[in-house]
Amino acid sequence: MQVSQDQPIYSEAPLQLLLFVDGRPKSRQQVQRIRAYLKELEAEYSFELQIIDVGQQPYLAEHFKLVATPALIKIHPEPRQIIAGSNIIAQLKTWWPRWQAAVDAFLKLQEDLQERIDDNSRVTPPKSTIRSVAVSAELIKLSDEIFRLKQEKEKLTEQLQFKDRVIAMLAHDLRNPLTAAAIAIETLQSNYNSDTGEFQRLKPGMTAHLLKQARSQTRTIDRMIADLLQVGRGSDTELPITPQKLELGKLCLDVLEQLRDRYTAKSQNLETDIPKDLPFVYADPERIRQVLVNLLDNAIKYTPEGGTISIAGLHRTTQKVQFSIGDTGPGIPQENRDRIFENHYRLQRDEGTEGYGIGLCLCQRIIRAHYGQIWVDSAPNGGAWFHFTLPVYPS
Numbered sequence: 001m002q003v004s005q006d007q008p009i010y011s012e013a014p015l016q017l018l019l020f021v022d023g024r025p026k027s028r029q030q031v032q033r034i035r036a037y038l039k040e041l042e043a044e045y046s047f048e049l050q051i052i053d054v055g056q057q058p059y060l061a062e063h064f065k066l067v068a069t070p071a072l073i074k075i076h077p078e079p080r081q082i083i084a085g086s087n088i089i090a091q092l093k094t095w096w097p098r099w100q101a102a103v104d105a106f107l108k109l110q111e112d113l114q115e116r117i118d119d120n121s122r123v124t125p126p127k128s129t130i131r132s133v134a135v136s137a138e139l140i141k142l143s144d145e146i147f148r149l150k151q152e153k154e155k156l157t158e159q160l161q162f163k164d165r166v167i168a169m170l171a172h173d174l175r176n177p178l179t180a181a182a183i184a185i186e187t188l189q190s191n192y193n194s195d196t197g198e199f200q201r202l203k204p205g206m207t208a209h210l211l212k213q214a215r216s217q218t219r220t221i222d223r224m225i226a227d228l229l230q231v232g233r234g235s236d237t238e239l240p241i242t243p244q245k246l247e248l249g250k251l252c253l254d255v256l257e258q259l260r261d262r263y264t265a266k267s268q269n270l271e272t273d274i275p276k277d278l279p280f281v282y283a284d285p286e287r288i289r290q291v292l293v294n295l296l297d298n299a300i301k302y303t304p305e306g307g308t309i310s311i312a313g314l315h316r317t318t319q320k321v322q323f324s325i326g327d328t329g330p331g332i333p334q335e336n337r338d339r340i341f342e343n344h345y346r347l348q349r350d351e352g353t354e355g356y357g358i359g360l361c362l363c364q365r366i367i368r369a370h371y372g373q374i375w376v377d378s379a380p381n382g383g384a385w386f387h388f389t390l391p392v393y394p395s
C-alpha cells in the first residue's frame with residue numbers, strides 16, 4: 001500500500017519505509033527507479049511507504065538528520081536504518097532479506113505477547129511509526145516556532161522600552177534648545193514694530209545675535225529629531241546619501257565653530273592639523289556634518305574640563321582621506337571598541353552621562369553608506385581616537 005504524504009494513515013503494516021526525495025532534476029531519474037523497484041516488491045511483500053519531499057517538509061529531514069537525498073529509511077521494525085547514496089537499489093537488495101527477517105521476528109514477538117496477555121488488553125502499538133514520526137516532526141516545528149517567537153517578543157519589548165526611554169529623554173533634552181530659541185524669537189517679536197519694520201530698543205548686533213541663536217537652536221532640534229527618526233527606522237535600512245564634491249577641512253571648522261560654546265564652557269583646548277592640500281572628498285555634506293557633530297560632541301562630552309580635543313586630516317592613499325578626532329578623556333577599553341558602534345550600546349561606565357547610545361551607530365551607517373570605514377583606537381595619552389575614511393573626489 002502506498003500512502004500519500006498528505007494523508008498519513010495509521011497502519012498496522014509491520015514494515016514501514018520513508019522515501020525522502022527532493023525536487024532536483026538530477027535526482028528525478030534515480031527516484032523514479034527506486035519507486036519502480038519498490039513497486040515491484042509491493043507485488044510480493046506487504047509494507048507501507050511514504051514519500052516525503054524535503055522541500056515541503058524540511059523538518060522531517062531534520063528529524064532524521066539526513067545529509068543527502070534521495071534516502072530510504074526503514075522506521076519499523078526498529079532499529080531505524082537509513083540507506084542513501086547513488087546505489088540505493090543495490091543496497092536495498094542486500095538489506096531486503098534482513099528486513100523481512102526482522103519483520104518475521106517482530107510478528108513472532110507480537111504473537112508471543114498476545115498469547116501471554118489478557119484478551120481484553122491491547123498490544124502496545126509500535127513506538128516508531130509513520131504517524132508518530134509526523135507528530136514529532138510537527139512538534140519540532142512548533143517548538144522551533146515558539147523559540148523564534150519568544151526571541152522576537154524579547155527583541156520587540158526591548159525596542160519598545162528603548163523607545164520609551166528615548167522619548168522621555170528627548171522631551172527633556174529638547175526643552176533646552178527649544179527654550180533658547182523661543183526666548184530669542186519672543187524677544188525679537190516683542191521689539192518688532194510692524195509700522196516701521198524695525199526692532200525697537202535692540203541694537204543691530206543684538207538683533208543679529210538673537211536671529212543666529214534662534215537658527216542654531218532650531219538646527220540642534222532638527223538634528224535631535226533626525227537622530228530619533230533614524231532610531232525609529234532601525235539599523236538595517238539603507239541610508240540615502242547625496243554625495244558631492246566636499247571640502248572636509250572647511251566643514252570641520254564650521255562644525256567646530258558651531259560647538260564653540262560647548263568646549264569653551266569646559267575650558268578645553270583645541271588642536272587642529274588639517275593640511276591645506278587635503279583633497280576634496282566625495283560625500284554628502286549634511287550627513288558628514290552629522291558624523292563630525294556626533295564625534296566632536298562625544299569628545300567634548302567625555303573629556304574632563306581642561307582636556308584637549310584634536311582633529312587631524314590625512315591624505316591616506318590616492319583614493320582615501322582619513323579624518324581623526326581625538327581627546328584626552330577616559331578612552332574606550334579594547335574589548336568594547338567594536339560594540340560601541342552598535343545601536344543603543346553605551347559603556348556601563350557612562351550610564352550617568354546623558355545620551356541614547358545612537359550617535360556612533362548613526363556615524364557608522366553614514367560612513368558605510370559612503371563606502372568608508374570608521375573605527376576607534378586609543379590616543380597616545382590614553383584618550384579615544386576616532387578615525388573615519390571617505391573617498392577622494394576624482395580630479
Ligand code: ADP
Nearest residue numbers: 298299302340346347350355356357358359360
Ligand atoms: P551616547 O554618547 O549618546 O551614549 P554614542 O553612540 O555616541 O552614544 O556613544 C556610545 C558610547 O561610546 C557612549 O555611551 C560612551 O560610553 C562611549 N563613547 C563614545 N565616544 C566616546 C569618547 N570620545 N570617549 C569615551 N567614551 C566614548
